[in-house]
Amino acid sequence: MSLLDIITKASANTEPHSSLAEHPILLNADDILLKLKPEAENPIPHRLDVLSLVLEACISLEIWELLEVLIVNGLIDHSCYSNLIINISAKKRSDLLCLCVKQARNLGSVELLSILKYFLCPPKDGYASMVNVRKEWESQALLAIEKARLGKKSQLAKEAAILLMVAHDGFSDAELCLHYLLASNNVDEVILSSSLSRLVGKELMNLIRYLGKWLKKYERFPQAIPYPKASSVxxxxxxxxxxKLEDVAKCLGFVVDENFSSLMLHPEFHEELKSIEGVVSSLAFEAKFCCSMTNVIEKLRGDLQS
Incomplete structure (x- = not known):
């Protein structure tokens, strides 16, 4: 009998127990979870078998709180993520899918493409759990505003508040979920490029519009730059x-390179690309100007030192 069968049978048994067991067994949940955690690159096979059964039970019985704990605490082995992402997508748990993106290392092309397709053209039932993602962004933005108003490190908090405002306002719930994928350091560029080449139609259009939003945001708010200290401090x-702006530019470059023929042959993409072209030209000019100013400053420093 599998662990899933045992849990299912136990859930179906609603009869009250008349007395405690003669020899009760006390379980420490922390110890159990620690034993499931992979200790090395090649975890013991029987632990993977147990972990797979636990994940299967969580998905089938919709024990989302436990599944979230397993994901957040890094207790899921890399080999389990492929099936997990497919199953979570089937259950329309968008918030847990975001957690997988944040925690998983080196997602494969199948998983990455599945995530892209899910968030670019979300299923109708998937929007309900996306609300949790938006609430997280909103709560962190409000916390930044509160810290800017009252905290000792008000300047850092103000800068963080601007950054979060830029990342939140004007983006749909599904696009907020895409932020995690675009900002992730765990995504291999070759695999990402390959996955982007397999997007079609509305998926591709929605991605281009999403990237266009980011470019316009960075053009309008050049002061919105990453603040690593905002997380730790x-x-x-x-x-x-x-x-980051470079994340957006890199992804857009992959989209154009991998889908050039489709973009040129289908007129519906032309207007979006023309709009983006203007923003890119503006950002490129600003970057060139900044580089020129940097060169002038460095030259002046050299002259003063000599």
Whole structure:
């Protein structure tokens, strides 16, 4: 009998127990979870078998709180993520899918493509759990504002608040979920490029519009730059998941390179690309100007030192 069968049978048994067991067994949940945690690159096979059964039970019985604990605490082995992502997507748990993106290392092309397709064209039933993702962004933004108003490190908090405002306002719930994927350091560029080449139609259009939003945001708010200290000093961990301008530019480059023929042959993409072209030109000019100013400053420093 599998662990899933045991849990299912226990859940179905609603008869009250008349007395305690003669020899009760006390379980320490912390010890159990620690034993499930992979200790090395090659975990013991029987632990993986147990972990797979636990994940299967969590998905089948919809024990989402336990599954969240397993994901957040890094207790899931890399080999389990492929099936987990597929199953979570099937259950329309968008918030847990975001956690997988944050925790998983070196996602494969199948998992990455599945995540992209899910958030670019979300299923109708998937929006309910996306609310949890938006609430997290909103709560962190409000916390930044509160720290800016009252905290000792008010300047850092103000800068973080601006960054989170830029990342939140104007983006749909599904696009907030895409932030995690775009900002992740765990995604291999070759695999990402390959996955982007397999997007079609509305998926591709929604991605281009999403990237266009980011470019326009960075054009309008050049002061919105990453603040690594916001996470460690202020506890605003979500600041680590705001895509940088270079993340956006890199992804857009992959999209154009991998889908050039489709973009040129289908007129519906042309208007979006023209809009993005103007923003890119503006950002490129600003970057060139900044580089020129940097060169002038360095030259002046050299002259003063000599």
């Amino acid at each position: 202020l506890g605003l961990k979500i600041c680590d998941w705001v895509p």
